[in-house]
Amino acid sequence: MTAMLRPDLALIGEWVGPNSRILDLGCGDGTLLAHLARTRGVRGYGLEIDPENVARCVESGINVIETDVDDGLKDFRDGSFDYVVMTQALQAMQRPDRVVSEMLRVGRTAIVTFPNFGQWRVRLALARGRMPVTPSLPEQWYDTPNIHLCTVADFEDLCALRGWKVLRRSLLDHERRDDWAIRLMPNLLAEVAIYMLQAPGNGNGRRE
Amino acid sequence: MNDPHSDPFPADSVGIVEPRKIVIQRPLTLDCGRVLPRHELMVETYGSLNIARSNAVLICHALSGDHHAAGYHSADDRKPGWWETCIGPGKPIDTNRFFVVALNNLGGCRGSTGPSTLNLDTGKPWGPDFPIVTVRDWVRSQAMLADELGIAQWATVIGGSLGGFQVLQWAIDYPARIRHAVAIAAAPKLSAQNIAFNEIARQAILSDPEFHGGHFYEHGVVPSRGLKLARMLGHITYLSDEAMRAKFGRMQKSEQFSFNFDVEFEVESYLRYQGQSFVERFDANTYLVMTKALDYFDPAREFGGDLSTAFRQAQARFLVVAFTSDWRFSPARSREIVKALVDAGRDVSYALVDSQLGHDDFLMPLPEYHRILRGYLSRTLEAGA
Structure with missing residues (x-):
């Protein structure tokens, strides 16, 4: 099953500690939670706004809570999860910075993945005077849910500004994982970025 | 069921069903302190219990519901059970797979022991002497019913509105006896506004001159005006403003104003009809008892007011469903649950269903x-x- 999993999700499966408690923001049809439950004995909940996805989660036996993540995580207590995860949805949030802050409040660790808007494909399209349409950004400018795209460099600036500690980082392109070329020129070559973050002053987070 | 010519009912209906009375001979100690040495429950069942006895589903009814949740009582029965849309072969509560049990709760007026049944000690109807029962009492009584039916554990306990209250109480009070809890259009307890509506309904009944302090049976009358008013009020809370607007708007029976207090607007006609038909099938004392059970419900109360502590007792998995247009028990109330x-770390899924009708949407397909x-x-x- 792992072979069919989206690369960023597969990687999260390796990062997350066994039997941990997890909250997945924008969980879609529950693929990640099902994978983590199966392979890591992880328990938790997905938050999802789309009724079709909610129904699919329920049909798969995944705990799902129908809600709008943009409304915040006020129903969740401080530090009540080992991990709060958000995959490929940060760029669709009204205020990505606030969402990450909330993730770091509710979770001892946050994991976010997002498409890197600095990737060469994006730059190439823009250099041609066109909005980019790439494998990780498949929508046209007029129907995309992505309203707050950022580059790896932008995101790391925000982390530094807010004092979020980067515990782990992985940069992927469509086929490859984290090879030497990406590590050398992350902002140019990475298609998808994955970060494990911790709130400032929170030194007892779990690292696996 | 096999000959289509002899069966006038749709293929996805359980068809003809027969209610039966189950006598619970064991004493039931109620929250109010009184003890019922025995009580009777009217029950309907649909589908069959499997050999492992693991496929039983308990249907908990709401304020005015009863044991007749699905099917028809006779070949020329016009109206099916109250949750016909949901219970039947191939329906969400699939009687091909589940053994479905529906009952009339203790204190009801459809055959179960209640204010309108005979008190064996006096030989007269219980009337106002019937104890005020609570959701916990109902759940205790339902657990006794499960014993009688040989059901050690429900696959699912499910209910909407007041029925959802019973579901939550089941999960807390009998953690080992319920695998799944499905609470629809429910709330963790009533708000002041909810209680206020109930109080007006009660006052309508209590102040009807024909109520006779609850002893109206002996006077051969029914406090129909009070009960009718109570139901009319209730109905307003079951519908959304939008639904009433769409259904009635300001439509009038005639074009001119009549400058009197007869029925003029369609909504008045509707409420009067609903109130009147309710009087013909419901008991005023039962209505009082049911509204009190609603008001008293607060499972967190015995856990220092903390609902999550209450749910730490539970072992079931939960499904909570709310409707966007429900203002009686709004989605925010379900989110509290x-x-x-x-x-409490329990398994739960929550679905918010886009709807128009209001609270009553839990009965809609x-x-x-x-x-x-x-x-x-x-x-x-x-x-x-």
Whole structure:
């Protein structure tokens, strides 16, 4: 099953500690939670706004809570999860910075993945005077849910500004994982970025 | 059921059903301190219990519901049971797979022991001497019913509105006897506004001169004006403003104003009709008892007011469903339940169904709603689920 999993999700499966408690923001049809439950004995909940996805989660036996993540995580207590995860949805949030802050409040660790808007494909399209349409950004400018795209460099600036500690980082392109070329020129070559973050002053987070 | 010519009912109906009375001979100690040495419950069942006795589903009814949840009582029965849309072969509560049990709660007026049944000690109807029962009492009584039926554990206990209250109480009071809890259009307890509506309904009944302090049976009358008013008021809370606007608007029976207090607007006519038909089938004392059970419900109360502590007792998996247009028990109330369940570390899913009608949407066959119920219930028979 792992072979069919989206690369960023597969990687999260390796990062997350066994039997941990997890909250997945924008969980879609529950693929990640099902994978983590199966392979890591992880328990938790997905938050999802789309009724079709909610129904699919329920049909798969995944705990799902129908809600709008943009409304915040006020129903969740401080530090009540080992991990709060958000995959490929940060760029669709009204205020990505606030969402990450909330993730770091509710979770001892946050994991976010997002498409890197600095990737060469994006730059190439823009250099041609066109909005980019790439494998990780498949929508046209007029129907995309992505309203707050950022580059790896932008995101790391925000982390530094807010004092979020980067515990782990992985940069992927469509086929490859984290090879030497990406590590050398992350902002140019990475298609998808994955970060494990911790709130400032929170030194007892779990690292696996 | 096999000959289509002899069966006038749709193929996805359970068809003709027969209610039966089950006598509970064991004493039941109530929250108020009184003890019922025995009581009777009217019950209907649909489908069959499997050999492992693991496929039983308990249907908990709301304020005015009863044991007749699905099917028809005779070949020329016009109206099916109150949850016909949801219970039947191939329906979300699939009688091909589940053994479905529906009952009239203690204190009801459809055959179960209640204010309008005979008190064996006096030989007269209980009337106002019938004890005020609570949701916990109902759940205790339902557990006794489960014993009688040989059901050690329900696959699912399910209910909407006041029925959802019973579901939550089941999960807390009998954790080992319920695998899945499905609470629809429910709340963790009543708000001041909810209680206020109930109080007006009660006052309407209590102040009807024909109520006779609850002894109206002996006077051969019914406090129909009070009960009718109570029901009319209730009905307003079951519908959304939008639904009433769409259904009635300001439509009048005639074009001119008549400058009197006869029925003029369609909504008046509707409420009067609903009130009148309710009087013909419901008991005023039962209505009082039911509204009190609603008001008293607060499972967190015995856990220091903390609902999540209450849910730490539970072992069941939960499904909570709310409707966008429900203002009686709004989605925010369901979210309180979900929050407490998450805080308690329980398995829970929550679906918010887009709806127009209001609180009564829990009885409607909305596709999105039924897909959630079907999807959830279809997994409840799996091993280890």
